[in-house]
Amino acid sequence: MPLTSAPSSRGLSHDHREILATVDAFSRQVLHPLQQRMDDEEWWPPEVFPRLGEQGFMGVNVPMDLGGAGADFVSECLVTQAISRWNPAVGLSYAAHENLCLDNVVANAGDAVKARWVPGMCDGSVVGALGLTEPGAGSDALGGMRTTAVRDGDDFVLNGTKLYITNGTIADVVLTYAKTTPAAGPRGITAFLVDTTAPGFRVAQKLTKMGLRGSQTAELVYEDVRVPADHVLGDVDRGVSIVMNGLDRERVVIAFNALGIAERALEVSIAFAQDREQFGKPIGANQLISGQIADMYVELEALRSFALDVAFEVQETPHGTAVQQTATRSAALVLLAGRTLNAITDRGVQIHGGGGYIWETEINRLYRTAKLYEIGAGTNEVRQTIIGSNLLGIKAR
Ligand SMILES: Cc1cc2nc3c(=O)[nH]c(=O)nc-3n(C[C@H](O)[C@H](O)[C@H](O)COP(=O)(O)OP(=O)(O)OC[C@H]3O[C@@H](n4cnc5c(N)ncnc54)[C@H](O)[C@@H]3O)c2cc1C
Incomplete structure (x- = not known):
């Protein structure tokens, strides 16, 4: 089942689907082969950002007169998702550059500073x-x-x-x-x-x-x-307003990192359950394994639908305005994303048996990746605190 045509992606425009498919194909071909060495040697390939820039995958949501692609925020999320499917480490570095740094520079810097730094950040020659x-x-x-x-x-x-x-x-x-x-x-x-x-x-x-x-x-x-x-x-x-105004977008982008990784975890688990034979048949023929695959699928699709819904909502909220409902929903999304990713990669390792516990298998790498998504961009506890205090109308201490 191609990941890029999941039914719940229905809200996406033709352009959005094109972007997702194009970045997916590039990432599969160029970024996926790099992930083993990056993981083994903690190596960063310096050509990666310039190559992403060359393809037009950086500065996605930046105006064209500053060197960006002039696309919408949802497109930025989709690029993050597709990169993360095939190379989660590049996906995280990309999100830090593209969203945590570049988006906030474009929204808040003076014209001279933007003219000096933003074009380089869009062509990948300047890392943020x-x-x-x-x-x-x-x-x-x-x-x-x-x-x-x-x-x-x-x-x-x-x-x-x-x-x-x-x-x-x-x-x-x-x-x-x-x-x-x-x-x-x-x-x-x-x-x-x-x-x-x-x-x-x-x-x-x-x-x-x-x-x-x-x-x-x-x-x-x-x-x-x-x-x-x-x-x-x-x-x-007034730095606090920059932190607070950027947070909703950051949390949505981080959720799309998790979504891409979860998609890949399901994909490799399905392939393994089809190929690996025990007792003379594929392990996927056992209901206990196919039930795990079904649960992973349900968790993933629920995350995908919520992620797209919140991404469109945040996109419609002008950058620089903090809306309580959007803050609650983006915190809820990233909370769901971290938990879902950890649940899916955990099931994936179980399906892979002993191989899942071995360092260099892809599912093991995805499993080790997952925990960050319950810690970065505010921990699960911080996310719960935001959601709970907004719903209750009681300010957390
Ligand atoms: C791989 C990685 C990349 C990162 N990248 C960046 C980056 O690019 N830029 C950046 O600025 N930061 C970055 N961070 C930092 C990240 O945002 C913090 O680690 C995170 O906010 C948690 O802070 P802490 O690690 O100090 O944990 P602490 O705040 O010390 O929390 C420890 C534990 O206590 C809990 N806790 C704390 N306060 C409360 C409370 N009031 N109620 C209930 N529980 C509470 C936490 O939830 C957590 O479980 C990164 C972290 C990692 C691991």
Whole structure:
């Protein structure tokens, strides 16, 4: 059954289906063969982003006059989904670049900064990252933030540490949050676009992960890093609104990463259950195995329908407006996506038997990948807190 023509994709336009099919074909041919080495050696292939740029798969939702494809937000989600099917590590790095960094730069930077950085981010020659999390500031990213930025003439001077930053070792620019008015707490945070060649910026360590190992995750240190004042995104002390306004989109994109990975997990599990014979017949002939496949399918299709529904809703919500219903539904989507992906990859490993437990099998790689999707973009608990407090009308402490 071709994954790209699932019935619940019915809301997609002809163009959307074309995009999904084109990126799927490219990713199958070009990105899938890279995944084993990326996982084994924690290797990042430097040509990947320029190749995605060449194909028009970067800057999907960026206006054409800035070098983007000028397509809609749903298209960005579909590109993420198709890449993640065939190479989840590239899918995560892509989402960090394309959505967490680039989308927020386009929505909030001044014209000169956009003209300088955005075309390169759309052709893949400039790699972006988002630096929000810190050693002492994870779920409480805003309240616990210690990184500071102090105005000095035409510049701000940044000091601090960021942790678990996707693309950290390969980034040319990092959208970095820092406290400009520490006494004001979360209301004193500013967003900066930091050029990683600036003196004082360094990668303190590359982190070794259980999954998504080709995606480069790092700890970043800022020691008296000078950032020109025109590289402030939005207004000084108003960084919180950039974080909050970007979050709904980020959560939807991350859910499409999970959707693509879950599709692939089902596909390899079906193939295995058809091929592997025990007791003289394919294991899929056993109702206990076909029932698992059926459950995986049901879980996947429910996720796909919800994902598309929320993606269209978020697309219709103008960038920069925080709508409570959209925030609730995007948190619900990413919560469902992480849980569904983990359930599907767990069943997939079970279907693969001993092979599922072996490091280099694809289902094992997908299984190791899945856990991040219950942690990144706000943990499951944070997502539950948002949904619960919005439904109850009681603010979480
Ligand atoms: C592979 C990877 C890539 C990442 N990429 C990026 C990136 O590109 N940029 C970036 O800025 N960050 C990134 N992150 C960071 C990620 O967003 C954080 O790990 C996440 O927000 C959780 O923060 P923490 O790890 O500090 O956990 P903590 O906040 O310390 O949480 C630990 C546990 O306590 C729970 N908990 C905390 N507070 C509460 C509460 N109030 N109620 C109930 N439970 C609670 C959490 O849910 C969790 O189970 C990445 C992380 C990983 C692993």
